[in-house]
Structure formats: C-alpha cells, structure tokens
Amino acid sequence: MHRIVPLGLLLFLLSSCAPTPGASTATPVPTTMHSPLSPSPTPVPPSATPTPTLSLPLTPTISPNDRAAFVSETYVDYTILKPGERFTKSWKLKNNGTSTWNESYFLYREVALQNEPLTSVERLPLAKTVAPGETAEFAVEMIAPEKVGIYTVNWSLRNAQGEIVPVDGGRFIWVTIRVCDGAQSCPAIPSAGSDANGVSATLVAFTPQPQRAVAAFCMTLPGPNYAPSPASVTLLLDGVSYPYSTGGSTSPGCFGFEFPVTIEKVQAAQSVAISIAQVRILGGPNDPEGACEAAHAALTARYPSLDFTCQFSMAGYYTNLQVPPGMSREQADALIVDAIEGAIYGPWQLTVR
Known part of the structure; x- marks a missing residue:
C-alpha cells in the first residue's frame, strides 16, 4: 500500500489502501520485477556494464522529474496470515513522470515499524525500461513472523541518484499484515480516527525516519481558519509525550508534523500515537x-x-x-x-x- 506523506511526504488515501488512478490514454506495458526471499546474485548480461551499489543518503530528497501512480497490489492492508506463512507481496505502479525508468531504478526496503522486515530482500532493481504511461509490477517474496501481531514495512521507489520517486505524492508504499494463530484471536485493527466535540481527526500516515518521525492527519474543522494549536500536537511513545519540531498545514484541513525522535525509539515502543489537544482560529478571527x-x-x-x-x-x-x-x-x-x-x-x- 502507498502513503501520502504531506510535508513533502504525505502523506498521503484516507479510506482505502490507495486512490484509484484515473483513466489514461496510454496503453500500460506491464513489467514485473520478482525478488525471491533469499536472492542469489543476478548474472549480468554480456552487454551490460556492472555499476557500483549506490550509497543512499540518510534523508533522501524527492525526485523533481519522476512521478508514480498506484495501480494495484496483492495482500491489501491487514490481510490475515498464519505464523511462518510465505506469501508474495506485489505492487503495480504507473510511470506518471517525464523520465523513463531504467535498470538503475529500484524498489528499496525502508522501515520495518516492528523491527520485522518480513524478507531478506533490501533492493529490487527494475528489470527493464518503463516509459511514461507504462506500468511496472514489483513482487517480493516474504514470510510472516512467528509471533502473533500486526506488522508494517515501508518501501520506496528510487532513481539512479537515490532520490525517492513519489507515489501519488507520497514517499512510500508498504505492506501491512496481521499474523494470527488459530488458537488465539487476531489482533484488532487499530483505529486511525478520533472524534471529540464535533471535530474528527483521521491519521493519514506515520513515517519513522533515522532522526525524526513524520505524521500526517486531516481534520473536519468548523471553519477554514481553524487548525490544531501546534504546541498541543505531540507524539506518544508508550505514553511518553514528545513535542513537535516543525509542522503546519499541508492542504485545507490536513496537516503534517515532525517529531525529533529516532527510528530506533519508535521501533522499541509498544504503543505509538499522535495526540492533538486543541484546535482554534490560528492567527485570530477576521473580526x-x-x-x-x-x-x-x-x-x-x-x-x-x-x-x-x-x-x-x-x-x-x-x-x-x-x-x-x-x-x-x-x-x-x-x-x-x-x-x-x-x-x-x-x-x-x-x-x-
């Protein structure tokens, strides 16, 4: 699944795994990249020139020319699997940018929120060129963890420079599964929304990064000038509150906030939530x-x-x-x-x- 991450992220796709792409006049040419769970080195054709592995920056930038659109996926969010069950997760993406994707583009495993990567695969290179308007399918073999729980792993599409190719404006696509033992009840799907005093809030995306965590959410507000009071927005890790570092509106009714916590701290937490204490007319009323x-x-x-x-x-x-x-x-x-x-x-x- 993909996430819109406003803040150059998000973020981010509210009620479903991904927005349905609009009709296109171009005829998609599907290209499938498949990666086994324990991949062996891929032989290089005689005509190809080997290239060194790209060293990725800690905070990657968004490609200015590349764009992708979500088309479809297998194993939609919260699909139930048995402990140790093997499955093949795939995403089909359309090249919506102006650049042709070539063999230097690759799918990259970003973040395992529960420290369970589900696969040994870290990079899945594109097998052939994909021109604007064409589609490519990425397939990765995975294994469900032995422990009952909910597991999410983020992936990104990268170009030759290591820049992120945004998918419908967001940084990531992802896989989220529920692992259930037949002898136990399945873990409940967490609520991503909250209502209080006539105002509702919906989480759009939460993205841990090496030195920060980024949250995107949207709210139904009583007026266009209303917004969360920034100081009232906090990240809760096991009940401990962390204030925001930067944040604000990303589009009408939607907001993005960053919190200065490391990915290790987020992964170690048993419970993670975003708390919004109050909303008001920021900047004061018109009269x-x-x-x-x-x-x-x-x-x-x-x-x-x-x-x-x-x-x-x-x-x-x-x-x-x-x-x-x-x-x-x-x-x-x-x-x-x-x-x-x-x-x-x-x-x-x-x-x-």
Whole structure:
C-alpha cells in the first residue's frame, strides 16, 4: 500500500489502501520485477556494464522529474496470515513522470515499524525500461513472523541518484499484515480516527525516519481558519509525550508534523500515537473586535466579577482586565483568548499501533 506523506511526504488515501488512478490514454506495458526471499546474485548480461551499489543518503530528497501512480497490489492492508506463512507481496505502479525508468531504478526496503522486515530482500532493481504511461509490477517474496501481531514495512521507489520517486505524492508504499494463530484471536485493527466535540481527526500516515518521525492527519474543522494549536500536537511513545519540531498545514484541513525522535525509539515502543489537544482560529478571527465583544458578553454573564475592555492591538485583544476572586490572571486570560479564538478541546488521539 502507498502513503501520502504531506510535508513533502504525505502523506498521503484516507479510506482505502490507495486512490484509484484515473483513466489514461496510454496503453500500460506491464513489467514485473520478482525478488525471491533469499536472492542469489543476478548474472549480468554480456552487454551490460556492472555499476557500483549506490550509497543512499540518510534523508533522501524527492525526485523533481519522476512521478508514480498506484495501480494495484496483492495482500491489501491487514490481510490475515498464519505464523511462518510465505506469501508474495506485489505492487503495480504507473510511470506518471517525464523520465523513463531504467535498470538503475529500484524498489528499496525502508522501515520495518516492528523491527520485522518480513524478507531478506533490501533492493529490487527494475528489470527493464518503463516509459511514461507504462506500468511496472514489483513482487517480493516474504514470510510472516512467528509471533502473533500486526506488522508494517515501508518501501520506496528510487532513481539512479537515490532520490525517492513519489507515489501519488507520497514517499512510500508498504505492506501491512496481521499474523494470527488459530488458537488465539487476531489482533484488532487499530483505529486511525478520533472524534471529540464535533471535530474528527483521521491519521493519514506515520513515517519513522533515522532522526525524526513524520505524521500526517486531516481534520473536519468548523471553519477554514481553524487548525490544531501546534504546541498541543505531540507524539506518544508508550505514553511518553514528545513535542513537535516543525509542522503546519499541508492542504485545507490536513496537516503534517515532525517529531525529533529516532527510528530506533519508535521501533522499541509498544504503543505509538499522535495526540492533538486543541484546535482554534490560528492567527485570530477576521473580526477581532466583534469576536472580543461576543466573548465579553458570554464570559461576563458566566463570571459576573470578570471584566475587560475590548481593544485590539499588537499587545492583544483587550485591556483593563478585572479578575474574579479565586481566578488568576493567567486563567482569566486563557478563558478570554479561548473564547475569542473559538478554541475547541479534544483530545484527539490517533493510534499508530
């Protein structure tokens, strides 16, 4: 399956394994690359010139000219397999870019989220050229782990320079299986969505990288200016919270955030989730004076001893704050700003595993 990873990632394809590609006037020419579980060296034809193995960068860039579209796959997400069962996972991709894919392009095994790669294959080279508009099928023999659980491994298509060829805008395709023992119940499919106070959130993709983890999610919000408060978005590893390093909107209603944690830390965690504590009108309402007057009417009716004068400036929304007994100035300020900016509190927790 492929993932859109917004942030140059994602990210990312909400309700199904992959979007259905649109009709094409080009006639696809399928090309199948098959890799055995324990591959032996592939003989080089006499006319070919051997090339050294490409050393890949820790943080690969996206190819500016290459594009791919997801066509189909075998063993869709959460397919049930028995412990130790062999299977062949395949992806069919269409060349949607302007460059012709040649034998220097390859499928590369990226990340095993549970530290179970499912196969000894690390690279699967393209067997022949694939012109724009044509399709190629990549097939990899795999083995389900002996332990019951859910397992995901990310793969990417790379060009001769080691750049990632984005698939429908995302960095990766992947395989996700459920391993079930007949004597035990199958592990439940994790929920990737969350609802609270009229707002819903859906996880689009989660991608661990060597020095960071990247999450993409979309939300149904009450207005176009609403967004998660960045400081309220955290990564939870076994219940421990990690703040974001960069993040923001990637498209209307969709967001991408990066967290400074290593891939080893993510793989070692038993539970992984994204938590969003609140959403609000970031940057303030279009009519701050009007929003402040509405907040004033609502809050002074609820807290008779609370008062303030609406006066929008670079210093804030109001002046002349009068605080009720038992309430601190910080608490009063939070109440007023939340009301003016239409804050909605969750939390929304998006489970990765």
